[in-house]
């Protein structure tokens with residue numbers, strides 16, 4: 001028996017980082033590592049999936065087995081992690097929200113409650129109440145959990161907004177945050193987005209907004225990955241960003257940058273493609289396939305992390321059909337890829353979506369259930385993609 005931990009009682013299905021690196025070749029650059037079975041929110045050694053088995057934990061869950069025709073049941077058969085963002089507010093006030101979520105999805109990600117502003121509203125005081133409520137729900141329903149993001153220029157509490165700190169102080173803040181959060185959730189998170197949106201929107205180089213770049217300098221990026229790895233050496237560490245789902249200029253920049261970071265030994269194990277797209281402007285499945293493939297060829301996992309498809313506020317039946325085709329294409333692309341085992345939607349019902357707010361009312365209807373929880377054509381399209 002090797003000393004590589006491929007199973008443990010807390011996260012039975014997690015391939016360890018050491019095993020990952022070993023399977024990926026010396027620099028972690030070669031392809032050919034097995035798909036991950038990801039840990040669920042609650043460890044359960046009895047239902048452990050053998051390491052290297054492509055089926056994720058959700059395949060054996062009672063919830064999935066009960067609803068074979070739900071998206072969750074269909075996703076389990078395909079070994080796909082199919083998740084949604086979780087809104088604490090919606091969950092608290094609307095019982096239907098939790099019912100549909102547990103029925104249709106096998107993974108959750110906190111929409112806001114795990115961000116710096118959610119956990120450390122007061123500097124040095126860590127409040128896990130809201131993410132813990134989500135974790136309890138996930139555990140009760142045998143769902144996995146992704147975590148976003150440890151470091152971001154946005155969603156800052158007042159004490160960090162617009163501030164520049166002395167370099168060492170900023171590094172201490174990030175160390176304290178990363179350690180506290182990763183240790184709190186240790187063994188219960190299938191993938192961590194360590195840095196979110198670190199690249200400039202228009203190149204070259206890094207995004208300059210936010211306190212971390214200003215206070216620390218460009219090496220803050222590698223520092224935070226090393227800190228995250230130190231906090232939990234078994235965790236899978238992702239870089240997450242938008243507008244790089246297909247073969248865009250930003251995706252090219254990201255590819256070269258990540259390749260360079262990997263060559264320098266920065267512990268990055270996966271890329272999150274946010275996949276917020278508009279019905280009139282979205283990459284083709286062929287492009288997304290090429291993009292995923294090149295990251296996979298670096299030995300990296302790819303997850304689709306925040307999928308939604310924006311329609312004009314006055315959407316027509318034709319828009320809904322186009323939207324369905326886009327959702328179908330994403331699922332088909334993920335299923336066909338070598339290592340794209342997770343697709344996360346940024347919510348599931350138009351009743352609670354960030355899109356109308358962030359677009360000033362211009363866009364809406366981005367998700368797969370309408371405001372009354374009726375499935376839209378996109379729901380059927382995902383089901384079809386999972387059945388075929």
Ligand code: XIL
Pocket residue numbers: 111112148196274306354
């Ligand atoms: C969004 C949330 O959905 C909103 O509720 C919040 O007001 C702002 O943030 N990219 C990300 C997510 O990485 O964290 C953002 O979430 C959407 C864009």
